[in-house]
Amino acid sequence: MIYKAIRARIPLVSVKTPDTIHLRIVLQFYINKVLEEEGVKKRDRPTIGVFNEKEPTKYTFSFAHWDGLKTVSLHSIYESLREESCTVFIINSDDYLKIAFEVGELLPCIDHITQLFGEHVMAEYLPQIIPMAQGLTIKEILDISNIAMAEYKCITPTSFASVKNSCIPPVLGLNYVNPEIPCYTPNPELKAWLEDEGQCIHVEDSLSDLAPRGLLFEGVAGTGKSLGAKYVANELNVPLYNLCVGELLGKYVGESETRLREALMRLDSYAPAVVLIDEVEKLFEDDAGSNTTRSLLALLLWWLQEHSSRVLTIMTTNNSLILPKELYRSGRIDRSIIFEPLNYQEANELLETYRSSFDLPRYYKYDIYKDGDSVTAADVISTGKRLMRLDYLTDRD
Numbered sequence: 001m002i003y004k005a006i007r008a009r010i011p012l013v014s015v016k017t018p019d020t021i022h023l024r025i026v027l028q029f030y031i032n033k034v035l036e037e038e039g040v041k042k043r044d045r046p047t048i049g050v051f052n053e054k055e056p057t058k059y060t061f062s063f064a065h066w067d068g069l070k071t072v073s074l075h076s077i078y079e080s081l082r083e084e085s086c087t088v089f090i091i092n093s094d095d096y097l098k099i100a101f102e103v104g105e106l107l108p109c110i111d112h113i114t115q116l117f118g119e120h121v122m123a124e125y126l127p128q129i130i131p132m133a134q135g136l137t138i139k140e141i142l143d144i145s146n147i148a149m150a151e152y153k154c155i156t157p158t159s160f161a162s163v164k165n166s167c168i169p170p171v172l173g174l175n176y177v178n179p180e181i182p183c184y185t186p187n188p189e190l191k192a193w194l195e196d197e198g199q200c201i202h203v204e205d206s207l208s209d210l211a212p213r214g215l216l217f218e219g220v221a222g223t224g225k226s227l228g229a230k231y232v233a234n235e236l237n238v239p240l241y242n243l244c245v246g247e248l249l250g251k252y253v254g255e256s257e258t259r260l261r262e263a264l265m266r267l268d269s270y271a272p273a274v275v276l277i278d279e280v281e282k283l284f285e286d287d288a289g290s291n292t293t294r295s296l297l298a299l300l301l302w303w304l305q306e307h308s309s310r311v312l313t314i315m316t317t318n319n320s321l322i323l324p325k326e327l328y329r330s331g332r333i334d335r336s337i338i339f340e341p342l343n344y345q346e347a348n349e350l351l352e353t354y355r356s357s358f359d360l361p362r363y364y365k366y367d368i369y370k371d372g373d374s375v376t377a378a379d380v381i382s383t384g385k386r387l388m389r390l391d392y393l394t395d396r397d
């Protein structure tokens with residue numbers, strides 16, 4: 001949007017940024033790119049003047065009809081700017097200025113980020129690191145890079161991601177999930193999907209239409225749906241976030257919607273990433289008739305359909321019957337995967353896998369499930385835990 005505003009020489013443009021230190025170089029980068037497109041030579045490109053109300057004498061503007069530090073109305077400034085094809089950027093204005101064109105948050109563009117990393121990051125890492133830096137300010141990128149250098153001695157996708165996740169202030173309702181799984185036997189359908197289509201989360205931006213959009217995991221409690229989301233993030237080597245819509249609910253009108261919008265914008269900037277909306281049916285229970293819930297859902301559905309960032313949404317549900325069809329229509333969800341309880345052979349195998357993850361001798365019989373048994377993975381793990389405790393105590397005696 002900022003490109004469009006600069007190209008069109010919109011007189012007053014309002015931007016927001018927490019990083020006022022790098023404000024000028026970020027703006028200058030955008031302006032230079034536009035001027036380059038327009039064929040303006042380097043030496044003819046204007047530099048940005050900064051008018052700061054704390055130091056009013058430092059810079060003055062001069063226009064044919066308006067000269068510097070007089071008190072003039074915004075309308076007359078606007079007119080003067082328009083006549084001379086000039087643009088003034090209003091930074092972090094507290095008031096909503098109706099006369100200014102709002103372009104939202106001022107963040108460095110991809111070319112700028114690439115230039116910034118240029119000498120400090122090995123070229124082979126750039127395709128993975130640049131997407132992680134999108135949505136960050138230059139100050140945040142530099143701070144994260146410096147901490148990664150100090151702690152890990154180099155900037156790699158792993159060190160950058162780990163510092164980024166621990167430093168960037170969290171957004172309400174969006175929680176980073178540690179993707180470690182101790183012992184896990186994957187759902188075969190999910191495993192197959194990941195091996196072919198899933199990897200498309202790493203397509204380049206120009207092909208982002210091919211990136212997977214969403215999965216719905218259905219099944220009774222304890223069948224490994226939430227764990228499945230961790231498995232996906234692990235296999236795709238991307239961060240996992242949990243979107244808790246319940247945390248977003250605010251007291252005031254419109255507050256919840258603003259928070260959800262913020263969380264979704266932040267998610268877009270985390271791409272490539274996986275977002276988990278756990279037990280999504282809860283959104284459609286209890287309070288589903290209220291205005292707030294309805295407008296949150298509308299916003300969520302809109303984002304699920306329209307977002308162009310490479311964010312894969314995983315929704316889990318214990319009861320798909322109460323979900324509205326529009327939630328999982330194609331465009332929002334690529335595939336629905338059923339998580340079944342395990343048959344007796346699978347249950348015994350999982351029990352054995354769990355046992356072998358401990359370095360303990362074995363005193364009790366572990367293939368305890370018999371033909372016809374059907375149990376959830378959660379039951380198997382809790383049975384395994386009980387048997388391991390008994391083995392541990394026997395071993396000690």
Ligand SMILES: Nc1ncnc2c1ncn2[C@@H]1O[C@H](COP(=O)(O)OP(=O)(O)O)[C@@H](O)[C@H]1O
Nearest residue numbers: 183184185221222223224225226227377378381
């Ligand atoms: N495929 C699996 N392999 C190993 N353990 C599993 C598996 N699925 C579930 N579990 C166990 O069951 C517990 C609950 O799983 P979870 O993913 O929370 O189930 P759901 O979300 O379907 O209710 C996990 O903490 C884990 O101990």
Ligand SMILES: [Mg+2]
Nearest residue numbers: 225226278316
């Ligand atoms: Mg769960």
